[in-house]
Amino acid sequence: MGPHEMIAVGSSEAGTEEWSCPRCGRRLLLRWPPHFSRTVLHPGDDRVLHVGGRSETPRVTLSEAERLWLDEHGIAWS
Numbered sequence: 001m002g003p004h005e006m007i008a009v010g011s012s013e014a015g016t017e018e019w020s021c022p023r024c025g026r027r028l029l030l031r032w033p034p035h036f037s038r039t040v041l042h043p044g045d046d047r048v049l050h051v052g053g054r055s056e057t058p059r060v061t062l063s064e065a066e067r068l069w070l071d072e073h074g075i076a077w078s
């Protein structure tokens with residue numbers, strides 16, 4: 001069983017992004033630096049590794065600290 005790939009499904013003017021997992025229905029709201037926050041809208045299957053991916057060119061380059069933060073919150077950035 002491989003990791004689930006989460007996809008960004010929307011963003012707000014406030015800089016908050018909604019991420020969704022099409023396989024288990026996990027949904028998160030993420031807010032990027034300098035005001036990191038994460039809200040779990042639906043936990044889905046939280047035993048599974050979730051990988052963040054984007055189909056388009058990333059508009060942000062993540063720093064080491066930001067990647068660590070994503071790791072801590074269960075999202076492996078690819």
Ligand SMILES: [Zn+2]
Pocket residue numbers: 004005021022023024025026044045048050
């Ligand atoms: Zn999932």
